[in-house]
Amino acid sequence: MRVRIKFAKKESVKYLGHLDIMRFFQRCFNRAEVKMEYSEGYNPHQKMSFAQPLGVGIISRGEYLDAEIASGQDLEDICRRLNDVCGDGFEVLNVKAVEEGAKKAMAALQFASYEVDVRRLAAVAADLGQTDVENSAVNLEEFDSVVNRAISELLSEDHIMVSKTTKSGTREVDIRPQIVELSEKDGNVKMKVTAGSDNNLKPDTLLASIFAKTDIEYQKEKITITREELFADGFVPLDQFQCE
Amino acid sequence: MSINNDKTITDTKRRYALPERILLNVEKPARYTGGEINSVMKDKANVNVRFAMCFPDLYEIGMSHLGIQILYSMLNEREDVWCERVYSPWSDLEMIMKEESIPLFALESQDPVKEFDFLGITLQYEMAYTNVLQILDISQIPLHAKERGEGMPIVIGGGPCVYNPEPLADFFDLFYIGEGETVYFELLDVYKKNRDNGGSRKDFLKAAAQVEGIYVPSLYEVAYNEDDTIKAFTPIEAAPLMVKKQVVTDLSSAHYPMKPVIPYVQATQDRAVLEIQRGCIRGCRFCQAGMIYRPLRTRSLETLKKYAKEIIKNTGYEELSLTSLSTSDYPEFAQLMDFLVEEFKNKKVNISLPSLRIDEFALDVMSKVQDVKKSSLTFAPEAGTQRMRDVINKGITIEDIMYGSEMAFKGGWNKVKLYFMLGLPTEREEDVQGISDLAEQIAELYYDTVPKEQRSGKVQITVSTSFFIPKPFTPFQWEPMYQPNVYLDKAAYLNDSIKAQLNKKSIKYNWHDAKTSVIEGLLARGDRRVGKIIEAVYKKGATFDAWTDHFDYDKWISAVEEQGADVPDMDFYVYRRRELDEILPWDFIDAGVSKNFMKREFENSKNEKVTLNCKESCSGCGARVFGGGICLTH
Incomplete structure (x- = not known):
């Protein structure tokens, strides 16, 4: 049977790459003694697939992987056992059975939501260096109005062309149709964008476009991106889409 | 059904030495x-x-x-x-x-x-x-x-x-x-x-x-x-x-990591490791590990069974590698393998077996734990002629190799790796030629053994040579090395010879970098004064010399040459034959294995005389003083 596992990737493991996380989960299943289904052949491997790789440096409370497991196992118990062996950096949030014949998470995926803490950019803009923003007197009101003006301006455009570099070269892409929701308050940018293998918008790309419309210098290493949720069609979170 | 509510998104907020921008x-x-x-x-x-x-x-x-x-x-x-x-x-x-x-x-x-x-x-x-x-x-x-x-x-x-x-x-x-x-x-x-x-x-x-x-x-x-x-x-x-030298006398009661750290980033050896024994009975005269880890000590079968189960459970690894200098010499190897195959066959844990001597039993075991089509057989004859193998006390004969290969070919293998050394003491042209002839013989054996309709493509034979480095605490410790160009001439001779064989298309040849070998010789055999060279080359920017694309021979040579009269040169440290009565830089270490034994073995090598392994007969190397392992039972 197929199960969908929702998990969080936290601060202390944010620097792991996607392949590292895959290998990590394989071993978690083994340590938790989950009975898995394996591929055929001489070197059988666990049947699992992730909804969407998460970039290095990004944390998440809405990651998904689908795994084929032997039927007849208590899913709540599996969830508990996985949490016992996955350390502090990950948390398994739920384990649900996927309906027979349902799409895999990676195929069902349509949208992703992110929350981006950009307060340190405000601190830079206010010339406070890299100091602790929680305790510094950054004027977020003014920052908010600048960023919001940029967002309105951006959303009023019919096309937002950005250059995208892939293996086959650099090309211009219109990201306007990929933006579903975009707002900013108190130094937090919230966005809902299209996601998936062929229509993916990276939060970093969108943020760069926003700040390009301001005098604030966009510095990738001064923001904290959290992926909040992954959705199927109709903005249904993946753990509620074709799951029992 | 969310549980473990005490876990939060900002878990243990680890403080890093490096800022995020780095x-x-x-x-x-x-x-x-x-x-x-x-x-x-x-x-x-x-x-x-x-x-x-x-x-x-x-x-x-x-x-x-x-x-x-x-x-x-x-x-x-x-x-x-x-x-x-x-x-x-x-x-x-x-x-x-x-x-x-x-x-x-x-x-x-x-x-x-x-x-x-x-x-x-x-x-x-x-x-x-x-x-x-x-x-x-x-x-x-x-x-x-x-x-x-x-x-x-x-x-x-x-x-x-x-x-x-x-x-x-x-x-x-x-x-x-x-x-x-x-x-x-x-x-x-x-x-x-x-x-x-x-x-x-x-x-x-x-x-x-x-x-x-x-x-x-x-x-x-x-x-x-x-x-x-x-x-x-x-x-x-x-x-x-x-x-x-410090030696663990009872390996079964020695500490063993039951919960090894599991890297997130993929390690080069990404698997659980079970050290089944330490030391080696073989006494190959070029092999430092075979001398300094004497005597052979084994972990008990029961200990290993327990460790194997526990480590796999604690780590979740899909592969368990048995490690030792010579796995086949483990006294209860058959029982150990039976247990491991049985224990892990349904858990999808692969068993890897480096350092295995190829015989009927080994092939049977390997066919149980490996994909015959993908895996290759490894032989380490180390030298191309029997005379040369007798000089280095490598107790493997042409019959062993041919017999092992024949059985392997019948069992479906068609990839063979062969490891040799060039530049061994007393090496002659015919010894180098012997490497090429051995590879050719194995290729011919394949075509004689496996009928055309059963072949899955050509036999693939890979010959690799390293250059011999006389290491401390081996019977060859007094021997000189050759200049890099001499090594390369030897490799070129071998390459030409392989290219002239009938089955040249089935044989691939790789050789090590000769310049790295002589610098390794300098570092392995140097005295205190060599520290000045290491420091000088580091200051020139050398690091990661073990990585081929980082190693810079010219930096090393100029660091050697820049030293004043108080630091001798490569001729002194590397290319010189040392006298038997010379005080060697490492003579203050009591490795158990005595200098007299090494002199005796050096003499035996010159006489092409084989010394029996520790199981067959005690050669009186001196390791008995440690009061452990094979010295107690044989």
Whole structure:
């Protein structure tokens, strides 16, 4: 049977790459003694697939992987056992059975939501260096109005062309149709964008476009991106889409 | 059904030594952030001794090493000690750390290494020596032991290279000679006692020299003859004349890491490791490991069964590798394999078996645990003719190889790897030719053995040669090396010869870099004065010499040539035959295996006389003094 596992990737493991996380989960299943289904052949491997790789440096409370497991196992118990062996950096949030014949998470995926803490950019803009923003007197009101003006301006455009570099070269892409929701308050940018293998918008790309419309210098290493949720069609979170 | 509500998105907010702007701009930042499953966190306020254990190479290499996992786990069992790990930063990060003056840190606490009580560095291969200086340098610890003040860590070296620690003598406060499981606790107790008594760094070094197996280079003076050879090697301040190698006598009761640290970043050896025995009975005359790890000691079958199950359960690894110098020599190998195959067949755990001698049983076992079509057979005849194999005491005959190959071909294998050495003592042209002929014979055997309709393509034979390096504590320790161009001529001769064989298309030939080999020879065989060369080449920017694309021979040679009259040259250290009565730089180490035995074996090699292995007959090497292992039973 197929199960969908929702998990969080936290601060202390944010620097792991996607392949590292895959290998990590394989071993978690083994340590938790989950009975898995394996591929055929001489070197059988666990049947699992992730909804969407998460970039290095990004944390998440809405990651998904689908795994084929032997039927007849208590899913709540599996969830508990996985949490016992996955350390502090990950948390398994739920384990649900996927309906027979349902799409895999990676195929069902349509949208992703992110929350981006950009307060340190405000601190830079206010010339406070890299100091602790929680305790510094950054004027977020003014920052908010600048960023919001940029967002309105951006959303009023019919096309937002950005250059995208892939293996086959650099090309211009219109990201306007990929933006579903975009707002900013108190130094937090919230966005809902299209996601998936062929229509993916990276939060970093969108943020760069926003700040390009301001005098604030966009510095990738001064923001904290959290992926909040992954959705199927109709903005249904993946753990509620074709799951029992 | 969300559980474990005490877990939050910002879990343990680990504090990193490197800021995010650096971590996001270096290759594989998870090499530097620690926090792996089974890594040990302690409260530094509650420990007395902080130990940084370093493998001076990239994280992925260092995390593959069993010895560090053993010591890490063993030291952390002590409540008063916190042992953490340190690896070499890759060049991208090294540059940033130097530019911004960020001191090297340990992975667990992320605290600077220079704040620790000890910095232990394992010396597994000579070509990592420049990395050792890099570690000290970016840790902001003075390179020279004599320049380190009271607050600086005690820098201690261990591992196989300490059987000649002299080229690194200036850079280390201590060396631990032998197996780490025996006197580390005693050494740490001496350290604590000295500190409690208000003793100085020097007081500790003097006290440490009294711990068996500990060598304190600053307590020995070396005098040289006119011809640059060693005149006298003299202990001062009551340090012992000879330092005795440490040996675990009962391997079954020795500490073993049941919960090894599991790296997030894929290690080079990404699997569970089960050390089934230590030492080797074979006595190959070129092999340093075969001499310095004597006597052979085995872990009991019951211990291994228990460890295998437990380690796989604790790690979730899909592969278990049996490790030893010669796996087939494990006395209960058949029972062990039966157990492992049975235990793991439904758990999808692969068993890997390096260092296996190919015979009927081995092939049967291998066909159970490996994909015959994909795997290859490995033979290490080491030399191409029987005469040459007798010289090096490699107890493998052409019949063994042909018989093993024939059975393997019948069993469906069609890939064979053959390992040889070039430049062995007494080597003649016909010995080099013999390598080529042996490869050809095996290729022909394949076509004779396997009928056309059963062949899955050509037989693939890979011949690899390394250049022989006479290592300390081997019967060949007095032998000279050749100049790089001589080695390359030999490799070229062999290459031409293989290209002239009938089945040349089935035989692939690789050879090692000759220039790396002679520098390895310099570092393996040098004395204290070689430290100046290592320092000079490091200052020219050399690091990661074990990585082919980083190694720069010209830097090394110019570092050798720039030294004044007080440091001898390559001719002296590498290309010279040493006299049997010469004081060798490593003579102060008592490795159990005696110098007389090595002289005897050197003589036997000249007479092409084979010495029986430890199971067949005791050759009186001297390792019996340790009172353990095979010496007790045979």
